[in-house]
Amino acid sequence: MVGSSSAGGDLRTPQFNGTNYDFWAVKMETILIAFDIWEVIEVGINSHQSPEVAIGSGDEESEAEQTTLHTSTTSREDKIKNAKAISLIQGALTDDLFPRIRNEKIAKGAWDILSREFRGDKKVRVVKLQVVRADFEYLRMAESESLDGYLAKFFATVNNLKSLGEDVSENRIMQKLLMSLSKRYKSIVSIIEETRDLDVLRAEEVIASVKVYDKREDLHDERDKLTGTEKTFSSLKIGNNQAYNSHKGFQGRPPQRWQSQDRRGPNSFPNKTGTNYNNSSWNNAAWGSSQVSTKP
Template sequence: MSSLGFSLAPPPVFNGEGYHIWVVKMKTYLQAFDPWEVVKADLEPPPLRANPTVAQIRQHPDDRAKGYNAMSCIQNNMPDLIFTRIMACETPKQAWDKLKEEFQGTEKTKQQKLLNLRKDFENLKMKELETVKQYSDRIITVVNNIRLLGDQFSEARIVEKVISTLPERYEAKISSLEDSRDLSSIYLTELISVLYAQEQRRASRQKEHHKGVFQANSRPTSSSSSYKRKKTWLKKPKRDEARRRYPPCSHCKRISHL
Protein backbone atom coordinates (compact mmCIF):
# COMPACT_ATOMS: atom_id res chain seq x y z
CA MET A 1 0.00 0.00 0.00
CA SER A 2 1.45 3.37 -0.98
CA SER A 3 1.57 6.46 1.17
CA LEU A 4 -1.24 7.97 -0.93
CA GLY A 5 -3.66 5.32 0.27
CA PHE A 6 -4.07 3.18 -2.86
CA SER A 7 -2.39 0.11 -4.32
CA LEU A 8 -0.18 0.57 -7.34
CA ALA A 9 -1.48 -1.16 -10.45
CA PRO A 10 0.58 -4.05 -11.87
CA PRO A 11 3.06 -3.31 -14.67
CA PRO A 12 1.57 -3.17 -18.19
CA VAL A 13 1.79 -6.39 -20.21
CA PHE A 14 3.43 -6.33 -23.63
CA ASN A 15 2.13 -8.99 -26.05
CA GLY A 16 3.98 -7.81 -29.14
CA GLU A 17 1.41 -5.27 -30.33
CA GLY A 18 1.00 -1.60 -29.50
CA TYR A 19 4.65 -1.17 -28.56
CA HIS A 20 4.51 2.64 -28.53
CA ILE A 21 1.64 2.62 -26.04
CA TRP A 22 3.32 -0.01 -23.85
CA VAL A 23 6.54 2.04 -23.73
CA VAL A 24 4.71 5.08 -22.38
CA LYS A 25 2.88 3.02 -19.74
CA MET A 26 5.98 1.09 -18.65
CA LYS A 27 8.08 4.24 -18.45
CA THR A 28 5.48 5.86 -16.19
CA TYR A 29 5.34 2.72 -14.05
CA LEU A 30 9.14 2.63 -13.62
CA GLN A 31 9.22 6.35 -12.89
CA ALA A 32 7.03 5.67 -9.87
CA PHE A 33 10.12 3.97 -8.42
CA ASP A 34 13.85 4.54 -8.70
CA PRO A 35 14.41 1.73 -11.28
CA TRP A 36 13.71 4.10 -14.20
CA GLU A 37 16.99 5.92 -13.52
CA VAL A 38 18.75 2.58 -13.84
CA VAL A 39 17.06 1.85 -17.17
CA LYS A 40 17.68 5.32 -18.57
CA ALA A 41 21.33 5.73 -17.59
CA ASP A 42 22.37 2.06 -17.33
CA LEU A 43 23.95 2.75 -13.95
CA GLU A 44 25.58 0.08 -11.82
CA PRO A 45 26.06 0.87 -8.15
CA PRO A 46 29.75 1.36 -7.33
CA PRO A 47 31.32 -1.11 -4.95
CA LEU A 48 31.55 -0.18 -1.31
CA ARG A 49 34.53 1.93 -0.36
CA ALA A 50 37.00 0.95 2.29
CA ASN A 51 35.67 1.56 5.77
CA PRO A 52 32.08 2.35 4.70
CA THR A 53 29.64 3.94 7.05
CA VAL A 54 26.63 2.12 8.44
CA ALA A 55 24.34 4.14 6.15
CA GLN A 56 26.41 3.19 3.07
CA ILE A 57 26.33 -0.46 4.04
CA ARG A 58 22.54 -0.36 4.37
CA GLN A 59 22.03 1.60 1.13
CA HIS A 60 24.25 -0.56 -1.07
CA PRO A 61 21.88 -3.59 -1.30
CA ASP A 62 18.99 -1.23 -2.14
CA ASP A 63 21.02 0.35 -4.94
CA ARG A 64 21.85 -3.07 -6.38
CA ALA A 65 18.19 -4.14 -6.09
CA LYS A 66 17.05 -1.29 -8.35
CA GLY A 67 18.52 -2.95 -11.42
CA TYR A 68 17.00 -6.32 -10.55
CA ASN A 69 13.60 -4.72 -9.92
CA ALA A 70 13.67 -2.95 -13.27
CA MET A 71 14.73 -6.12 -15.10
CA SER A 72 12.01 -8.10 -13.33
CA CYS A 73 9.31 -5.58 -14.37
CA ILE A 74 10.39 -5.83 -18.00
CA GLN A 75 10.88 -9.60 -18.17
CA ASN A 76 7.84 -10.77 -16.26
CA ASN A 77 5.22 -8.85 -18.23
CA MET A 78 5.57 -10.40 -21.65
CA PRO A 79 4.99 -13.86 -23.16
CA ASP A 80 7.89 -16.30 -23.47
CA LEU A 81 8.13 -15.73 -27.21
CA ILE A 82 9.09 -12.09 -26.65
CA PHE A 83 11.14 -12.84 -23.53
CA THR A 84 13.50 -15.03 -25.56
CA ARG A 85 14.55 -11.94 -27.50
CA ILE A 86 15.89 -10.21 -24.41
CA MET A 87 16.89 -13.18 -22.24
CA ALA A 88 20.56 -12.67 -23.12
CA CYS A 89 20.52 -9.02 -21.96
CA GLU A 90 22.36 -8.49 -18.69
CA THR A 91 21.03 -5.05 -17.75
CA PRO A 92 17.58 -3.45 -17.95
CA LYS A 93 18.97 -0.79 -20.30
CA GLN A 94 20.08 -3.48 -22.76
CA ALA A 95 16.66 -5.16 -22.59
CA TRP A 96 14.87 -1.81 -23.07
CA ASP A 97 16.98 -0.93 -26.12
CA LYS A 98 16.57 -4.42 -27.59
CA LEU A 99 12.78 -4.17 -27.45
CA LYS A 100 12.93 -0.73 -29.00
CA GLU A 101 15.05 -2.03 -31.87
CA GLU A 102 12.79 -5.04 -32.41
CA PHE A 103 9.40 -3.33 -32.32
CA GLN A 104 10.02 0.31 -33.19
CA GLY A 105 12.69 -0.31 -35.80
CA THR A 106 15.69 1.73 -36.73
CA GLU A 107 15.72 5.50 -36.94
CA LYS A 108 15.20 5.21 -40.70
CA THR A 109 12.12 3.04 -40.19
CA LYS A 110 10.79 5.48 -37.61
CA GLN A 111 11.17 8.41 -40.00
CA GLN A 112 9.34 6.50 -42.73
CA LYS A 113 6.45 5.81 -40.36
CA LEU A 114 6.33 9.48 -39.43
CA LEU A 115 6.26 10.46 -43.08
CA ASN A 116 3.35 8.13 -43.79
CA LEU A 117 1.42 9.38 -40.76
CA ARG A 118 1.95 13.02 -41.74
CA LYS A 119 0.56 12.21 -45.20
CA ASP A 120 -2.45 10.54 -43.59
CA PHE A 121 -2.99 13.67 -41.50
CA GLU A 122 -2.82 15.99 -44.49
CA ASN A 123 -5.27 13.83 -46.47
CA LEU A 124 -7.89 13.73 -43.72
CA LYS A 125 -11.22 15.29 -44.63
CA MET A 126 -14.62 15.13 -42.99
CA LYS A 127 -17.10 12.87 -44.77
CA GLU A 128 -20.55 14.16 -45.66
CA LEU A 129 -22.45 11.76 -43.38
CA GLU A 130 -19.86 11.88 -40.59
CA THR A 131 -20.42 13.67 -37.29
CA VAL A 132 -17.94 16.14 -35.81
CA LYS A 133 -17.20 13.69 -32.98
CA GLN A 134 -16.40 10.87 -35.38
CA TYR A 135 -14.16 13.10 -37.48
CA SER A 136 -12.27 14.48 -34.48
CA ASP A 137 -11.69 10.92 -33.22
CA ARG A 138 -10.09 9.99 -36.55
CA ILE A 139 -7.82 13.02 -36.40
CA ILE A 140 -6.78 12.40 -32.79
CA THR A 141 -5.91 8.77 -33.58
CA VAL A 142 -3.47 9.83 -36.29
CA VAL A 143 -2.03 12.65 -34.16
CA ASN A 144 -1.46 10.35 -31.18
CA ASN A 145 0.42 7.88 -33.38
CA ILE A 146 2.62 10.72 -34.58
CA ARG A 147 3.27 11.91 -31.04
CA LEU A 148 4.13 8.39 -29.89
CA LEU A 149 6.97 8.41 -32.43
CA GLY A 150 8.37 11.52 -30.77
CA ASP A 151 7.12 14.21 -33.17
CA GLN A 152 5.68 17.37 -31.63
CA PHE A 153 2.18 18.29 -32.77
CA SER A 154 0.63 21.52 -31.54
CA GLU A 155 -3.02 21.97 -30.59
CA ALA A 156 -3.30 24.95 -32.93
CA ARG A 157 -2.32 22.81 -35.91
CA ILE A 158 -5.04 20.27 -35.14
CA VAL A 159 -7.67 23.00 -34.74
CA GLU A 160 -6.60 24.54 -38.05
CA LYS A 161 -6.92 21.15 -39.73
CA VAL A 162 -10.45 20.63 -38.42
CA ILE A 163 -11.63 24.09 -39.45
CA SER A 164 -10.14 23.91 -42.93
CA THR A 165 -11.69 20.51 -43.75
CA LEU A 166 -15.24 20.94 -42.44
CA PRO A 167 -18.15 20.69 -44.91
CA GLU A 168 -19.99 23.79 -46.13
CA ARG A 169 -22.80 23.42 -43.59
CA TYR A 170 -20.43 24.60 -40.83
CA GLU A 171 -19.27 27.78 -42.56
CA ALA A 172 -21.74 30.07 -40.78
CA LYS A 173 -20.69 28.79 -37.36
CA ILE A 174 -16.97 29.09 -38.16
CA SER A 175 -17.49 32.66 -39.39
CA SER A 176 -19.29 33.46 -36.15
CA LEU A 177 -16.40 32.03 -34.13
CA GLU A 178 -13.88 34.03 -36.12
CA ASP A 179 -15.75 37.23 -35.30
CA SER A 180 -15.90 36.49 -31.56
CA ARG A 181 -12.75 34.47 -30.85
CA ASP A 182 -9.11 34.13 -31.80
CA LEU A 183 -9.17 30.70 -33.43
CA SER A 184 -5.41 30.31 -33.00
CA SER A 185 -5.92 30.10 -29.23
CA ILE A 186 -9.07 27.96 -29.10
CA TYR A 187 -8.76 24.41 -27.78
CA LEU A 188 -9.84 21.43 -29.84
CA THR A 189 -12.28 20.22 -27.16
CA GLU A 190 -13.95 23.63 -27.10
CA LEU A 191 -14.25 23.76 -30.89
CA ILE A 192 -15.74 20.26 -31.06
CA SER A 193 -18.18 21.12 -28.27
CA VAL A 194 -19.45 24.20 -30.16
CA LEU A 195 -19.82 22.32 -33.44
CA TYR A 196 -21.49 19.36 -31.71
CA ALA A 197 -24.07 21.69 -30.16
CA GLN A 198 -24.85 23.04 -33.64
CA GLU A 199 -25.31 19.49 -34.92
CA GLN A 200 -27.73 18.71 -32.12
CA ARG A 201 -29.83 21.82 -32.82
CA ARG A 202 -29.96 21.02 -36.53
CA ALA A 203 -30.96 17.42 -35.84
CA SER A 204 -33.70 18.60 -33.45
CA ARG A 205 -35.14 21.00 -36.06
CA GLN A 206 -35.14 18.30 -38.72
CA LYS A 207 -36.88 15.90 -36.36
CA GLU A 208 -39.62 18.43 -35.61
CA HIS A 209 -40.04 19.16 -39.31
CA HIS A 210 -40.43 15.48 -40.21
CA LYS A 211 -42.87 15.02 -37.35
CA GLY A 212 -45.04 17.89 -38.61
CA VAL A 213 -45.03 16.53 -42.16
CA PHE A 214 -46.04 13.07 -40.93
CA GLN A 215 -48.94 14.44 -38.87
CA ALA A 216 -50.18 16.53 -41.80
CA ASN A 217 -50.12 13.52 -44.14
CA SER A 218 -51.91 11.25 -41.65
CA ARG A 219 -54.78 13.72 -40.90
CA PRO A 220 -58.05 12.68 -42.75
CA THR A 221 -59.31 15.07 -45.43
CA SER A 222 -62.81 16.59 -45.55
CA SER A 223 -63.72 14.64 -48.70
CA SER A 224 -62.92 11.28 -47.07
CA SER A 225 -64.97 12.23 -43.99
CA SER A 226 -67.99 13.20 -46.08
CA TYR A 227 -67.64 9.97 -48.03
CA LYS A 228 -67.75 7.94 -44.81
CA ARG A 229 -70.84 9.85 -43.63
CA LYS A 230 -72.52 9.33 -46.99
CA LYS A 231 -71.69 5.63 -46.90
CA THR A 232 -73.20 5.29 -43.43
CA TRP A 233 -76.32 7.19 -44.50
CA LEU A 234 -76.75 4.93 -47.54
CA LYS A 235 -76.62 1.79 -45.43
CA LYS A 236 -79.10 2.96 -42.89
CA PRO A 237 -82.22 3.29 -45.14
CA LYS A 238 -81.75 -0.22 -46.46
CA ARG A 239 -82.14 -1.68 -42.98
CA ASP A 240 -85.18 0.57 -42.35
CA GLU A 241 -86.68 -0.46 -45.68
CA ALA A 242 -86.29 -4.14 -44.77
CA ARG A 243 -88.12 -3.57 -41.53
CA ARG A 244 -91.00 -1.84 -43.35
CA ARG A 245 -91.39 -4.47 -46.10
CA TYR A 246 -91.23 -7.71 -44.05
CA PRO A 247 -92.74 -8.17 -40.61
CA PRO A 248 -90.99 -10.58 -38.25
CA CYS A 249 -91.37 -14.22 -39.23
CA SER A 250 -93.60 -16.19 -36.90
CA HIS A 251 -91.09 -19.09 -36.86
CA CYS A 252 -87.56 -17.56 -36.86
CA LYS A 253 -88.40 -13.94 -36.02
CA ARG A 254 -86.21 -12.66 -38.87
CA ILE A 255 -87.36 -9.82 -41.15
CA SER A 256 -85.42 -10.78 -44.26
CA HIS A 257 -88.20 -12.86 -45.77
CA LEU A 258 -91.89 -13.19 -45.87
Protein backbone atom coordinates in the same frame (compact mmCIF):
# COMPACT_ATOMS: atom_id res chain seq x y z
CA MET B 1 -5.69 -4.64 -21.47
CA VAL B 2 -4.21 -5.21 -18.04
CA GLY B 3 -0.96 -6.94 -17.21
CA SER B 4 0.57 -7.87 -13.90
CA SER B 5 0.17 -5.93 -10.69
CA SER B 6 3.07 -3.66 -9.85
CA ALA B 7 5.15 -4.64 -6.86
CA GLY B 8 4.56 -2.43 -3.85
CA GLY B 9 1.57 -0.56 -5.28
CA ASP B 10 -1.83 -0.71 -6.90
CA LEU B 11 -0.66 0.25 -10.39
CA ARG B 12 -1.04 -2.44 -13.02
CA THR B 13 1.08 -2.60 -16.13
CA PRO B 14 -0.65 -2.48 -19.52
CA GLN B 15 -0.23 -5.72 -21.42
CA PHE B 16 1.70 -5.55 -24.69
CA ASN B 17 0.82 -8.02 -27.45
CA GLY B 18 2.92 -6.58 -30.26
CA THR B 19 0.58 -3.80 -31.43
CA ASN B 20 0.46 -0.10 -30.56
CA TYR B 21 3.95 -0.12 -29.10
CA ASP B 22 4.10 3.68 -28.83
CA PHE B 23 1.00 3.80 -26.62
CA TRP B 24 2.27 0.95 -24.47
CA ALA B 25 5.69 2.58 -24.08
CA VAL B 26 4.17 5.85 -22.87
CA LYS B 27 2.04 4.05 -20.28
CA MET B 28 4.99 1.97 -19.08
CA GLU B 29 7.19 5.04 -18.79
CA THR B 30 4.59 6.69 -16.55
CA ILE B 31 4.45 3.64 -14.28
CA LEU B 32 8.24 3.37 -14.05
CA ILE B 33 8.49 7.06 -13.19
CA ALA B 34 5.83 6.62 -10.50
CA PHE B 35 8.04 3.98 -8.84
CA ASP B 36 11.16 6.11 -9.27
CA ILE B 37 12.89 3.49 -11.43
CA TRP B 38 12.71 5.08 -14.89
CA GLU B 39 16.37 6.07 -14.64
CA VAL B 40 17.48 2.44 -14.95
CA ILE B 41 15.73 2.39 -18.35
CA GLU B 42 16.86 5.80 -19.52
CA VAL B 43 20.43 5.74 -18.18
CA GLY B 44 21.06 2.17 -17.13
CA ILE B 45 22.66 0.76 -14.01
CA ASN B 46 25.52 2.80 -12.60
CA SER B 47 28.65 0.69 -12.14
CA HIS B 48 31.10 1.76 -9.46
CA GLN B 49 34.81 0.97 -9.58
CA SER B 50 35.94 -0.56 -6.28
CA PRO B 51 39.66 -1.14 -5.59
CA GLU B 52 40.91 -4.59 -4.67
CA VAL B 53 44.49 -5.49 -3.63
CA ALA B 54 46.08 -8.38 -5.48
CA ILE B 55 47.58 -10.90 -3.06
CA GLY B 56 51.30 -11.66 -3.58
CA SER B 57 53.44 -14.65 -2.56
CA GLY B 58 53.76 -13.45 1.04
CA ASP B 59 57.45 -12.37 1.21
CA GLU B 60 58.59 -8.78 1.48
CA GLU B 61 59.48 -8.45 -2.21
CA SER B 62 56.14 -9.72 -3.33
CA GLU B 63 54.39 -7.41 -0.89
CA ALA B 64 56.17 -4.50 -2.55
CA GLU B 65 54.96 -5.73 -5.89
CA GLN B 66 51.34 -5.92 -4.81
CA THR B 67 49.06 -4.12 -7.32
CA THR B 68 45.65 -2.58 -6.90
CA LEU B 69 42.89 -3.95 -9.14
CA HIS B 70 39.60 -2.18 -9.87
CA THR B 71 36.43 -4.18 -10.32
CA SER B 72 33.00 -2.96 -11.38
CA THR B 73 30.30 -3.29 -8.77
CA THR B 74 26.68 -2.25 -8.64
CA SER B 75 25.09 -0.81 -5.56
CA ARG B 76 22.37 -2.73 -3.83
CA GLU B 77 19.92 0.10 -4.50
CA ASP B 78 20.55 -0.04 -8.25
CA LYS B 79 20.17 -3.81 -8.24
CA ILE B 80 16.78 -3.49 -6.57
CA LYS B 81 15.64 -0.83 -9.03
CA ASN B 82 16.79 -2.92 -11.98
CA ALA B 83 14.98 -5.97 -10.62
CA LYS B 84 11.76 -4.00 -10.19
CA ALA B 85 11.98 -2.55 -13.69
CA ILE B 86 12.72 -5.86 -15.41
CA SER B 87 9.91 -7.46 -13.41
CA LEU B 88 7.40 -4.88 -14.63
CA ILE B 89 8.52 -5.26 -18.24
CA GLN B 90 8.35 -9.03 -18.11
CA GLY B 91 4.91 -8.97 -16.51
CA ALA B 92 3.59 -6.62 -19.19
CA LEU B 93 4.40 -8.98 -22.09
CA THR B 94 2.19 -11.75 -23.40
CA ASP B 95 3.50 -15.31 -23.42
CA ASP B 96 4.21 -15.01 -27.14
CA LEU B 97 6.50 -12.00 -26.65
CA PHE B 98 8.21 -12.96 -23.41
CA PRO B 99 10.86 -15.17 -25.12
CA ARG B 100 12.28 -12.01 -26.74
CA ILE B 101 13.68 -10.84 -23.41
CA ARG B 102 13.80 -14.11 -21.45
CA ASN B 103 17.60 -14.15 -21.16
CA GLU B 104 17.98 -10.40 -20.57
CA LYS B 105 18.88 -9.50 -16.98
CA ILE B 106 19.25 -5.74 -17.42
CA ALA B 107 16.07 -3.67 -17.64
CA LYS B 108 17.51 -1.19 -20.14
CA GLY B 109 18.59 -4.05 -22.39
CA ALA B 110 15.10 -5.56 -22.37
CA TRP B 111 13.55 -2.18 -23.11
CA ASP B 112 15.92 -1.55 -26.01
CA ILE B 113 15.17 -4.97 -27.53
CA LEU B 114 11.46 -4.22 -27.64
CA SER B 115 12.04 -0.70 -28.93
CA ARG B 116 14.21 -1.84 -31.84
CA GLU B 117 11.77 -4.54 -32.90
CA PHE B 118 8.47 -2.76 -32.58
CA ARG B 119 9.34 0.90 -32.92
CA GLY B 120 12.08 0.47 -35.46
CA ASP B 121 15.38 2.20 -35.96
CA LYS B 122 15.80 5.78 -37.13
CA LYS B 123 15.35 5.00 -40.83
CA VAL B 124 12.17 3.05 -40.21
CA ARG B 125 10.76 5.84 -38.05
CA VAL B 126 11.47 8.39 -40.78
CA VAL B 127 9.45 6.36 -43.28
CA LYS B 128 6.61 5.90 -40.79
CA LEU B 129 6.64 9.61 -40.04
CA GLN B 130 6.24 10.48 -43.72
CA VAL B 131 3.24 8.18 -44.02
CA VAL B 132 1.52 9.49 -40.89
CA ARG B 133 2.29 13.07 -41.87
CA ALA B 134 0.56 12.54 -45.21
CA ASP B 135 -2.42 10.99 -43.43
CA PHE B 136 -2.66 14.06 -41.22
CA GLU B 137 -2.50 16.50 -44.12
CA TYR B 138 -5.25 14.74 -46.10
CA LEU B 139 -7.45 14.03 -43.10
CA ARG B 140 -11.05 15.15 -43.72
CA MET B 141 -14.33 14.47 -41.99
CA ALA B 142 -16.88 12.59 -44.10
CA GLU B 143 -20.44 13.94 -44.31
CA SER B 144 -21.88 10.75 -42.84
CA GLU B 145 -19.25 10.51 -40.07
CA SER B 146 -20.11 11.19 -36.44
CA LEU B 147 -18.27 13.92 -34.56
CA ASP B 148 -17.01 11.61 -31.81
CA GLY B 149 -15.77 9.08 -34.35
CA TYR B 150 -13.88 11.70 -36.31
CA LEU B 151 -12.32 13.27 -33.22
CA ALA B 152 -11.04 9.85 -32.11
CA LYS B 153 -9.45 9.29 -35.52
CA PHE B 154 -8.08 12.84 -35.62
CA PHE B 155 -6.26 12.69 -32.29
CA ALA B 156 -5.03 9.16 -32.92
CA THR B 157 -3.21 10.56 -35.96
CA VAL B 158 -1.88 13.48 -33.90
CA ASN B 159 -0.55 11.10 -31.24
CA ASN B 160 1.12 8.97 -33.90
CA LEU B 161 2.91 12.06 -35.19
CA LYS B 162 4.12 12.96 -31.72
CA SER B 163 5.28 9.43 -30.94
CA LEU B 164 7.40 9.45 -34.10
CA GLY B 165 9.12 12.67 -33.07
CA GLU B 166 7.03 15.22 -34.97
CA ASP B 167 6.65 18.59 -33.27
CA VAL B 168 2.91 19.25 -33.54
CA SER B 169 2.04 22.64 -32.09
CA GLU B 170 -1.29 23.44 -30.45
CA ASN B 171 -2.06 26.05 -33.10
CA ARG B 172 -1.41 23.57 -35.90
CA ILE B 173 -3.80 21.06 -34.33
CA MET B 174 -6.51 23.70 -33.88
CA GLN B 175 -6.20 25.04 -37.43
CA LYS B 176 -6.30 21.56 -38.93
CA LEU B 177 -9.36 20.65 -36.88
CA LEU B 178 -11.31 23.69 -38.09
CA MET B 179 -10.36 23.10 -41.71
CA SER B 180 -11.18 19.40 -41.73
CA LEU B 181 -14.71 19.46 -40.31
CA SER B 182 -17.61 18.65 -42.66
CA LYS B 183 -20.10 21.14 -44.14
CA ARG B 184 -22.49 20.49 -41.25
CA TYR B 185 -20.21 22.61 -39.02
CA LYS B 186 -19.59 25.40 -41.53
CA SER B 187 -21.57 27.95 -39.50
CA ILE B 188 -19.83 27.34 -36.17
CA VAL B 189 -16.42 27.28 -37.85
CA SER B 190 -17.11 30.71 -39.39
CA ILE B 191 -18.22 32.07 -36.03
CA ILE B 192 -15.08 30.80 -34.30
CA GLU B 193 -12.79 32.21 -36.98
CA GLU B 194 -14.48 35.63 -36.87
CA THR B 195 -14.91 36.03 -33.11
CA ARG B 196 -11.96 34.23 -31.51
CA ASP B 197 -8.23 34.91 -31.45
CA LEU B 198 -6.83 31.93 -33.34
CA ASP B 199 -3.29 32.59 -32.10
CA VAL B 200 -4.20 31.70 -28.52
CA LEU B 201 -7.21 29.46 -29.12
CA ARG B 202 -6.75 25.86 -28.01
CA ALA B 203 -8.12 22.73 -29.63
CA GLU B 204 -10.07 21.86 -26.46
CA GLU B 205 -12.02 25.11 -26.73
CA VAL B 206 -12.83 24.43 -30.37
CA ILE B 207 -14.04 20.93 -29.53
CA ALA B 208 -16.28 22.24 -26.73
CA SER B 209 -17.94 24.79 -29.04
CA VAL B 210 -18.36 22.30 -31.87
CA LYS B 211 -19.92 19.69 -29.57
CA VAL B 212 -22.48 22.19 -28.26
CA TYR B 213 -23.35 23.13 -31.84
CA ASP B 214 -23.60 19.47 -32.79
CA LYS B 215 -26.06 18.78 -29.96
CA ARG B 216 -28.26 21.68 -31.07
CA GLU B 217 -28.24 20.47 -34.66
CA ASP B 218 -29.25 17.00 -33.50
CA LEU B 219 -32.21 18.51 -31.61
CA HIS B 220 -33.26 20.49 -34.70
CA ASP B 221 -32.99 17.38 -36.88
CA GLU B 222 -35.07 15.38 -34.42
CA ARG B 223 -37.68 18.13 -34.25
CA ASP B 224 -37.90 18.36 -38.04
CA LYS B 225 -38.23 14.61 -38.24
CA LEU B 226 -41.12 14.60 -35.76
CA THR B 227 -42.82 17.48 -37.58
CA GLY B 228 -42.58 15.65 -40.89
CA THR B 229 -44.01 12.51 -39.33
CA GLU B 230 -46.95 14.44 -37.88
CA LYS B 231 -47.70 16.05 -41.25
CA THR B 232 -47.61 12.70 -42.99
CA PHE B 233 -49.90 11.14 -40.40
CA SER B 234 -52.32 14.09 -40.62
CA SER B 235 -52.56 13.87 -44.41
CA LEU B 236 -53.19 10.14 -44.22
CA LYS B 237 -55.92 10.70 -41.62
CA ILE B 238 -57.67 13.31 -43.78
CA GLY B 239 -57.53 11.05 -46.82
CA ASN B 240 -58.96 8.14 -44.88
CA ASN B 241 -61.83 10.30 -43.55
CA GLN B 242 -62.72 11.48 -47.04
CA ALA B 243 -62.72 7.95 -48.37
CA TYR B 244 -64.87 6.80 -45.47
CA ASN B 245 -67.44 9.57 -45.96
CA SER B 246 -67.63 8.90 -49.69
CA HIS B 247 -68.17 5.20 -49.09
CA LYS B 248 -70.82 5.93 -46.46
CA GLY B 249 -72.77 8.24 -48.82
CA PHE B 250 -72.66 5.65 -51.58
CA GLN B 251 -74.14 3.05 -49.26
CA GLY B 252 -77.14 5.36 -48.48
CA ARG B 253 -78.28 5.50 -52.14
CA PRO B 254 -79.50 2.45 -54.08
CA PRO B 255 -77.82 1.79 -57.41
CA GLN B 256 -79.32 3.76 -60.32
CA ARG B 257 -79.70 0.65 -62.44
CA TRP B 258 -82.05 -1.00 -59.97
CA GLN B 259 -84.02 2.23 -59.49
CA SER B 260 -84.83 2.42 -63.20
CA GLN B 261 -85.87 -1.19 -63.18
CA ASP B 262 -88.11 -0.56 -60.18
CA ARG B 263 -89.93 2.24 -62.05
CA ARG B 264 -90.75 -0.08 -64.93
CA GLY B 265 -92.05 -2.73 -62.60
CA PRO B 266 -91.02 -6.29 -62.18
CA ASN B 267 -93.07 -7.58 -65.17
CA SER B 268 -92.22 -4.92 -67.74
CA PHE B 269 -90.34 -5.71 -70.91
CA PRO B 270 -89.36 -3.63 -73.96
CA ASN B 271 -91.10 -3.85 -77.33
CA LYS B 272 -89.41 -3.61 -80.69
CA THR B 273 -89.46 0.19 -80.66
CA GLY B 274 -87.83 0.31 -77.26
CA THR B 275 -91.03 1.21 -75.35
CA ASN B 276 -91.50 -0.60 -72.10
CA TYR B 277 -94.80 -2.31 -71.36
CA ASN B 278 -96.10 -4.03 -68.31
CA ASN B 279 -98.69 -6.78 -68.35
CA SER B 280 -101.73 -4.50 -68.02
CA SER B 281 -100.71 -2.12 -70.76
CA TRP B 282 -99.89 -5.01 -73.07
CA ASN B 283 -103.34 -6.54 -72.47
CA ASN B 284 -105.07 -3.25 -73.18
CA ALA B 285 -103.16 -2.83 -76.40
CA ALA B 286 -103.96 -6.35 -77.47
CA TRP B 287 -107.70 -5.93 -76.66
CA GLY B 288 -107.90 -2.70 -78.59
CA SER B 289 -106.34 -4.21 -81.65
CA SER B 290 -108.75 -7.14 -81.53
CA GLN B 291 -111.71 -4.80 -81.40
CA VAL B 292 -110.53 -2.92 -84.42
CA SER B 293 -110.04 -6.09 -86.37
CA THR B 294 -113.72 -7.22 -85.83
CA LYS B 295 -115.23 -4.18 -87.42
CA PRO B 296 -116.55 -4.63 -90.96
